[in-house]
Amino acid sequence: MSFELRVKSLIEEKQLIQQDDHLLIAVSGGVDSMALLHYFVQTKDKWGIKVEAIHVDHMLRGEASAEDRAFVQRYCDNHEIYLHAKAIPIPEIMALENGNTQLICRRERYQYFKEVMQKINASKLVTAHHADDQLESVLMALTKNATINSMQGIRPQRFFAGKSLIRPFITVTKSEIREYLLRQGLDYREDASNFKDTYVRNRFRHHVVPLLEAENPRVTEQVTHFTEQLQEDDAYLMTLAEDVFSRTVKKLDENTYSMEIEAFQLVPLALQRRLILILLNYLYKDSNTIQSYALLASILKLCDTTAGYAEVHLPEEFLAVRRYGKLSIQKKEPLEGQTSPEKKIISTANGWTTLTNGERLCVVKLPDLSSELLTDTAQLFYFNASKLKLPLYVRTRKEGDRMLLKGMDQPKRLSRLFIDEKIPLNERNSWPLLISPSDEVVAVIGVRMGMFFSNTPQPNDDTVLIVD
Missing domain, CATH: 3.30.465.60 (Uridine Diphospho-n-acetylenolpyruvylglucosamine Reductase; domain 3)
Structure with a gap:
């Protein structure tokens, strides 16, 4: 089966893409991400989707990093693809935090991805993880923390920023990706740090994987299965x-x-x-x-x-x-003098409330809504305060929690809602819920809003919830 057919087959089998999806494609300029971007540039009309690209310059390689960005920009200009790009001063952040370079890069990169996804209302973030990455991840898990979860490797799709992150190349190898890009007559940038043994993944890539491939050239395919x-x-x-x-x-x-x-x-x-x-x-x-x-x-x-x-x-x-x-x-019982944290109260008198996941909430009367309160990422949800009384508050879920959604006669169990929305299991019990004074769940912040809220003001709505 050809490269293109294998990718198409995975997309269809796992339902990674639906018509009218708005994809934000992460592009570094390397062979994998350039092939990913080009694949969707070539097929976006067939899938019926919108495509934009995003690039992060970590400012770790001086002029070479800036050239990566310029290279990606030229491709996007030539193919009429909008590119979101940002230079993040990772060396400065590392100097302040004295942390792991790769972890800091990943944290800052994905935070920018999240910001842009919310700004443009993209439905999916797309990354170029492939079968070789899968093999390396399983090997690393085997030597570090061989649990049932870690041995499952990289999934084709996961929850991200209230939407989805998809990996359409996860079943194809890096050599297949390179061959595809060369057949298309396209170039790519090579990151010199990929050749260094500084990072654990590189050591596996350079020394362990070649031994396994010498024993079985199809080892990557076997691990994918x-x-x-x-x-x-x-x-x-x-x-x-x-x-x-x-x-x-x-x-x-x-x-x-x-x-x-x-x-x-x-x-x-x-x-x-x-x-x-x-x-x-x-x-x-x-x-x-x-x-x-x-x-x-x-x-x-x-x-x-x-x-x-x-x-x-x-x-x-x-x-x-x-x-x-x-x-x-x-x-354990708190030590003397310690108290449990108070509920976060959301009312028109409290201004902005910041949640543990970084989201901010603010409730204002509709006549008081002003541009000073709004950012590019702010979402507005309108409601009638006589039907949904204030103050609201935030808590995590309890056993038996349910929420009534528009168009439903019976409230839906949150346990089922989390499954349907593909919320990771380890995040479900800390996910912030918006609660009415009668302890009714009225919104799962960043996931679904309950029946009281509308995206546009209705005739009797007098209050607005801002989520940023």
Whole structure:
């Protein structure tokens, strides 16, 4: 099968693109991203989509970085593609933070991607990850943290900035991508840092992968099949585990969970692991914590028996306790003098409220809405304050939360909404919800707004919620 047909097949199989999508394509100027951009420039009319490009200059390679940007700009000008570009002073940020260069670059790059996506209302961010990246990721996971999650590698699609991030090249190799670009008669830029062994991924790429390819030239293809099967199997097992979780684990309050150990022991070990993974997703936001093998093993060990008392101290002041045949996970009691954080109140008197995910909320009366309150990324949602009374407040989800959406007779469970909107499991329990005075969920910030809100002012609307 040709390169173009393989990419088209993946897009159709995984439904990565729909008609009228607005794609924002991340382009560095390298062979992979230039091929990605050119593929969609050539096929955008067939797919019925709009295409724009985005480029970040990390300012790490002096004049070479600036030339990368100019190179991408020339291509976009020649093909009438709008390019969003920004130079980010990574050396200055590193000097202030003294952090990992790659992590800082990634954080700043994706923050810019998010800003532009919101500004232009793009439906999808597109990156040029390919099958060689998949192989390297699996090998790195195998040597560092070989959990079920990490071994699944890079997925073709994931949730990002309230929309989607897609990787249409994830099943094709770098050599296939290079051959495609050369057939098109196009050039690309080479980043000199790719040849250095400074970074872990480069060491795998330069030294480990060639050994595997010498044993089996199709090793990249084999790993691609392996990750696809693992992702499919895990998705099915997680569906079973979530059903068992709802019947086995009780949520007593925001930070307390309990289950009968005997009931847990009756569950197959493969589902036991996933029950704990779901529980960790409720407790933590950090994916490294959630995927910690040591943490998983320590909680499983507590459930080996129903006899006696035992406890395990978990990250972020949580405590797992075995007592009287039950496992309880709870937040440790705060030290004397410490208090729990207050609810974030959203009202016309409070001005801007910043949430833990960086979003800002502000409620104003419609006559008071002014341009000073609005930025390029601000979203406006209108409502009638006699129907949705103030003040509103923000919290994370509780067991049984539901939200009534426009056009629906019955409220929808948030657990189902998060699945439908492809919110990552490890983000669901920390996702900010907008709550009415009667403790009703009226909006999932950045995902869906409930029935009270409209994108345009209705005749009786007198108040507006600004999300930025």
